[in-house]
Amino acid sequence: MLPAKEGDCLLISYGDAVKKYILIDGGRAWTYKNALKAFLEEHSVKQLELLVVTHVDRDHIDGMLSLVDDDELDLKVEDVWFNTWDHLKGDAIEVLQDDDDIESFGAKMGEELGEGIINKGWSWNKSFQGRAVELDNIPNDKPIEIGDVKLTLLSPDREKLETLIPKWKKECEKAGIAPGSSIEDYIIEEDDLEGFGTINIDLLAEEEFKDDHSEANGSSIAFILEYKDKKVLLAGDAHADLLVKSLKSIGASNDHPIALDAFKVPHHGSKYNISRELLDLLKCDHYLISTNGNYFKHPEEVAMARLIKYGTPDSCLNFNYKTEFSKKWNKNDWMNKYKYQTHYPFGDEDGYLSLEFETS
Secondary structure (H helix, E strand, O other), X not given: OOOOOOOOOEEEEEOOOOOEEEEEOOOOHHHHHHHHHHHHHHOOOOEEXXXXXXXXXXXHHHHHHHHHHOOXXXXXXXXXXXXXXXXXXXXOOOXXXXXHHHOOOOOOXXXXXXXXXXXXXXXXXXXXXXXXXXXXXXXXXXXXXXXXXXXXXXXXXXXXXXXXXXXXXXXXXXXXXXXXXXXXXXXXXXXXXXXXXXXXXXXXXXXXXXXXOOHHHHOOOEEEEEEOOEEEEEOOOOOHHHHHHHHHXXXXXXXXXXXXXXXXXXXXXXXXXXXXXXXXXXXXXXXXXXXXXXXXXXXXXXXXXXXXXXXXXXXXXXXXXXXXXXXXXXXXXXXXHHOXXXXXXXXXXXXXXXXXXXXX
């Protein structure tokens, strides 16, 4: 996990003699300038097997815009997973090389990223024949193989993508442009930002679950990445109801949860994206929470209480920032009672957190 402020920027490395890389989201523009570019250069990352932009919220896409606009960056990308306006409508995008073809794209976020993808000559949604990254477009409902890794798509589906269309159009009309991805940051009601005072984990965990109402979050690309004997669920800001539905469709149940080495929890620890029903379908060693708490005070207490009470016993909560919203969970009496551990960045490395897994 790289310092993405309130967002996500995740780099997966794998392989034996030769390391391969998958990049998921780019955080803010600040993230690229101050962390991601230097990290890629320091680790001599010259090629990505896959670059994923989960959805068009700014805390996920801004850094990617900076990346594709950087003419100095020497980076080859085998494929990009990203859904733009045409994908919401169910259309395919063919990456054409003539400069004239680029003019059909708009001027705002997702369309700018699309133009950047074309300018770089990178393949776009190649695994889906140029169509949307969505559940209905998976051949034979099987995991997608990219070299040595297998990716099992969990989100989005056609309904979640089409739900975003009216908001996408509305935001573009406000900007005076043709439909493109000028989606604003997800805003929640002020009442939802109120604190709970003294924390009671048992009481908070029982709060009635309410679904995320953000159309942009619902369009998030989420998948299980499998390499050899290791599995990681990378959930973007996906909605819990679709994650539950997809996990059940691949055999998960309360009696037979899917075993994961790590789970990047959706929406930075929002109570609207982490339900007990979702947690009951997973047996997980490490929960990853990517946020510095800006704007929305993530992770929320209700979400963390659910993770602690209904997550897998003896698991670890991994935070890439140590803030007033994350460090409060590092209490020995709670950790002993609910059987969990915590992991934070060391010293002045706030924003950076790495986990390494041995494969067999």
